[in-house]
Amino acid sequence: MILLEYFLNFVIIVLLFLGIFFFFTATLGLLRFPDFYCKLQATGKGDTLGAILILLGVVVYILKEDFSFATFLVTLKILFIIFFIFHANPTATHAITKAGLDSGIIPLTKEDLKK
Amino acid sequence: MIRLYDDLIIQVVCRIMIPLIQFFALYVIAHGHYSPGGGFQGGCILAASFILMVIAYDLDWMKKRFSEIKNTFMVALGIFIYALIGLICILLGAEYLNYGILHKILPADPIKVRALGTLGIEIGVGITVMAVMVSIFLNLTTYGRHEKGEV
Numbered sequence: 001m002i003l004l005e006y007f008l009n010f011v012i013i014v015l016l017f018l019g020i021f022f023f024f025t026a027t028l029g030l031l032r033f034p035d036f037y038c039k040l041q042a043t044g045k046g047d048t049l050g051a052i053l054i055l056l057g058v059v060v061y062i063l064k065e066d067f068s069f070a071t072f073l074v075t076l077k078i079l080f081i082i083f084f085i086f087h088a089n090p091t092a093t094h095a096i097t098k099a100g101l102d103s104g105i106i107p108l109t110k111e112d113l114k115k
Numbered sequence: 116m117i118r119l120y121d122d123l124i125i126q127v128v129c130r131i132m133i134p135l136i137q138f139f140a141l142y143v144i145a146h147g148h149y150s151p152g153g154g155f156q157g158g159c160i161l162a163a164s165f166i167l168m169v170i171a172y173d174l175d176w177m178k179k180r181f182s183e184i185k186n187t188f189m190v191a192l193g194i195f196i197y198a199l200i201g202l203i204c205i206l207l208g209a210e211y212l213n214y215g216i217l218h219k220i221l222p223a224d225p226i227k228v229r230a231l232g233t234l235g236i237e238i239g240v241g242i243t244v245m246a247v248m249v250s251i252f253l254n255l256t257t258y259g260r261h262e263k264g265e266v
Contacts, residue, residue, distance in 0.1 A: 084135065091128040098122055 008064045015057030022050035035108035036100055044093030048085060055082050121172070129171035136164040144241045148230055154237035158244025165249045169256070174263050183253075183261060186246050193243030200235050212236070 029042025059078050062071050144157030168177040201212045209216035214232025218225045253261055 080135075084132075087128055088132060091125060095122070095125050098125075 005064070008060060012057050012061050012064070015053050015060065019050045019052075019054035019057065022046045022053065026050060034113075036105050037097060037107050040093055040097055040100075044090060048089040051085050051089075052082050055085075125171050129167055133164050133167060136167070137161060140164065140241075144237055145234065147237045148233050154240030155244050157237070158241040159248060161241065161245040162248030162252070165245075166252050169252070174253075174257070181249070186249055189242050189246035190250065193239040193241070193246065196239030196242070197236055200232060200239070204232075 023046065026043050026046025029046065030039050033039045033042055055078055059075050062074055062078075065071070140157045140160035142157075143152035143160060144154060147153035147157065165177060165181060168180070200214070200217075203220075204213050204216050205211055207216045207219050212232075214229045214236075215225045217232055218228040221228050221231065223231070257263075
């Protein structure tokens with residue numbers, strides 16, 4: 001039983017650190033990438049995966065503490081949040097990208113980087 | 116409003132999202148007295164779903180589902196619910212909005228009736244906030260004309 005608890009703690013820590021890692025890379029991309037579309041790609045992908053991983057870590061933590069109907073309801077709400085983020089975040093990124101393309105921002109190409 | 120052309124991805128995802136957002140808004144309103152939230156916050160979330168309809172689709176698409184007549188009616192309806200519950204408390208012999216006295220006409224003990232009265236107030240506040248937010252959004256985006264403009 002104590003082995004299972006160690007294993008679950010390990011899973012929680014790994015999930016949280018992976019989430020923090022993806023948030024970090026997303027922020028790094030936002031600050032360092034050269035172009036509007038590159039920046040959007042970094043934040044759109046990294047933020048979604050980071051938030052989902054951190055919330056999954058929270059789910060495992062809650063279920064490890066107390067496995068009952070009340071915690072199951074809390075878990076269900078967090079899973080709904082994951083579902084929402086999974087759909088809303090890429091769509092918002094798509095909308096911003098499309099708005100940028102419509103208003104005439106030209107994507108960066110290899111020739112621009114060579115200059 | 117500036118809109119170049121419609122986008123299928125945004126429209127389909129908004130069609131999935133809007134019922135979920137409205138459901139969450141009702142949850143926030145109904146759980147206002149023992150969790151974060153309440154009438155104002157729930158009303159704002161409810162209004163956000165209608166604003167999302169206008170952004171993703173069209174002004175006419177939203178007006179077909181939630182017309183301006185209903186919108187203006189709902190501004191008054193929420194205030195009416197709020198004032199009515201307060202006035203019933205006065206008529207039963209307590210102060211304005213002292214819900215505990217409502218146990219004379221509702222079949223429950225005073226503590227439960229107090230929670231029910233708070234719920235009624237928050238439903239009224241939520242309806243008014245939703246309608247006023249949508250109306251402010253329509254007036255700001257269409258310069259007060261309430262109709263679809265040119266691109």
